[in-house]
Amino acid sequence: MKHQPTIVLILLISISLMLFVFDLTSKIESFKILFNYLLSPAPNLALKIINRQKELGEDIVSFVKIHQENRSLKEEINKLRYVETQNESLRKENSDLTSMLGLSKKSQQKMVAARVISRDPSCWYKTFIINKGRSSGINSNMPVIMFANNEINLVGRVADATKTTAKILLLTDSVSYVPVKNIRTQETGLIKGEEKSMLLLDYLLPFSDVRIGDRIVTSGIGEVFPEGLPVGVVHEVPLQDSIYYKKVLIRPLISWNKIGVVYILTK
Structure with a gap:
């Protein structure tokens, strides 16, 4: 114890x-x-950040790739649209050529097709240059026509020609005079350029019967322009301001901004 x-x-x-x-x-x-x-959360958080950065990088690469593909598709679409526009232009040109060929065979009139290659904005309604000249049989004062509104229309005449090009004087130039007639009444006069895209029918008798809508064609007087080429229609009949002549405003049958292919009458 x-x-x-x-x-x-x-x-x-x-x-x-x-x-x-x-x-x-x-x-x-x-x-x-x-x-x-x-x-323990720190490594997980770091891993999550790394994974997110990796995903973000993949998203950026994917976005850039999609953007490039989208741009390529837009370029392809633009190319297809351009080709379609060119095809449409060629179809129209072929149609015009077919119509012109029929007219040429019917009238025994020789024609040379040409394309407008230059146009000065300062004289838009006066002249333009075509890609054919003397080597194609084109000379001064030859009539120039085009196909519009399903019929032949007068454009103007050759003012001057080089070996490979020619300058065309339009109807709307104030120095261009063309003998014409009213189909309905057969009365004759002279057409000249007036107010840019319009024409002026001058030298009609004061008592001439002229009505809005009357069709005006070439009269054949002077032998420069064949008879019967459509020029325009009566747009306005102003009040008589002369005891000697009546002047009438004419609206052309063609659009001067849509001239691409023309035909020169070489015979």
Whole structure:
């Protein structure tokens, strides 16, 4: 019994040590759990950022690729539209050539087809240049026509010609005079340029019967222009301002802004 207090003391110390170790282990484990909890989101977040940057890079590459493909498609569409426009122009030109060929065979009139290659904005309603000249049999004062509104129409005449080109004087030039007649009444006069795109029928007798809508064609007088080429229609009959002649405003049958292919009467 003498050693009983010692045994009890040792037992108490052992129990205390066990409790301390258990508590320390528990604390260490709790600290480890907390440490892992605090550190574990960082790698995940970094990984997410890296993955997002990778996805963003892929999105940018995909966007650039789609943009390039879209631009290529637009270029292809524009090319197709240009080809279709050219085809439509060729179809119209072929149709015009067919009509002109029929007229040429019927009237025994020789013609040379030419394309407008130059037009000065400062004299838009006066002259233009074509891609045919003396080497194609074209000379000064030859009539120039075109096909419009399903019929032949007078454009003007050749003013001058080089070996490979020619300058065309339009009806709308103020120095251009063409002998014409009214189909309905057969009365004759002279056409000249007036107010840019319009024409003026001059030298009609004061009592001439002229009505809005009357068709005006070449009269054949002077032998420069064949008889019967359509020129225009009466647009306005002004009040008589002369006791000698009546002047009438004529609207041409063609649009001066749509002249592309013309035909020169070489015979």
